[in-house]
Amino acid sequence: MNSMVLLGSRPRLNDLDGREWVKSTKSWFVVNPRSRSKTQMKHPAKFPEGLVTRFVRYFSREGAWVIDPFAGVGSTMVACKTLGRNSVGIELNPDYAATGLADTNQTAGSGEHHIIIGDSIQMASLLQREFGNSIPQFDYLITSPPYWDMLHKSRGGNESVHKVRRKRGLDLIYSETASDIGNITCYDDYIEAVARVLGCAQHFLKPGGYVTLVAQNMLDSNGVMRPIAWDLARRLSISYRLRQEQIWCQDNKRLGCWGYPTTYVSNVHHHYCLILQNNHA
Known part of the structure; x- marks a missing residue:
């Protein structure tokens, strides 16, 4: 389909009819991940193709280019292929990239x-190496960066997913690489690192193109609340226009008995999907 069909002087955002459009603008929704393959299970925090599909259908048209700078095991690429979009994923861990490529091909x-x-902070050189002088201009960016160093934190005495993964010999963190954003120990440095990656991506995103960044607030092991999603929204709004957010809810996760019987600690079963827009010409 022609991605430049105009309504007055503005291009159409997507291929949805009015009914689908309205349903897609609900500010919260439930997506429960499907069962993962053996190779996908190695990744400690894969986000579901159903989540990507929801946003890619709304923020792009058939034939559009989509980029994910934290590609993991290729959820974005798989969803984009199903929907007839073109995609680019950048992933630091070669094993995860190989899984993503195999799943996309199948x-x-x-x-x-x-x-x-490669490292997304080197996005310009990585895209140049891949495409030469024909780097696509991206219509949409969707990604889920590491939730700071959450995967390094102790889960207390409960039989958590973290402990189950350890028993099964699965990856507990994304990598041992020093440049991995998930290994940054300083919270402020982490926020800036994510912002730098999104800043690099902005040069390749069409004017007016949208960004969806999936993040989650966390309670640190010392009891301090780390509002990752809110701090990223505040920081990214310096260079992007913060439009709104949608809340992704999960209702099939195991409940943990955290803090009982003395201290309030919630079971966090929601994520913030920050919606931003590139205002740079």
Whole structure:
């Protein structure tokens, strides 16, 4: 389809009819991840293709280019191929990139799909190496960066997912690489690192193009609340226009008995999907 069909002087955002449009603008929704394959299970925090599908259908049209700078095991690429979009994913961990490439190749659909191994802070050189002088201008960016160093934190005495993964010999963190954002120990440095990656991406995003960044607030092991999503929204709104947020809820996660019987600690079963827009010409 022609991504430049105009309504007055403005291009159409997506291919949805009015009914689908309205349903997609609800500010909260439930998506429960499907069962993962053996290779996908190695990744400690894969986000579901159903989540990506919801946003890609709303913020792009068939044939559009989508980028994910924290590609993991390729959820964005798989969803984009199914929907007839083109995609680029950048992933630091070669094993996760290989899984993403294999899953994308095995998925029915269409479009051009690239998974690049490297550090997203070097996005310009990585895209130059992949595309030469024909780097696409991206219509949409969707990603979920590491939730700071959450994967390094103790889960207390409960039989948590973290402890189950350890028993099964699965990855507990994304990598041992020093440049991995998930290994940054200083919270402020983490916020700035994510902002730098999104700043690099902005140069390749179309004017008016949208960004969806999935994040979650966390309670640190010392009891301090770390409002990751809110701090990222505040920081990214310096260079992007913060439009709104949607709340992704999960209702199939195991409940943990945290803090009982003396201290309030919630079971966090929601994520913030920050919606931003590129206002740079």
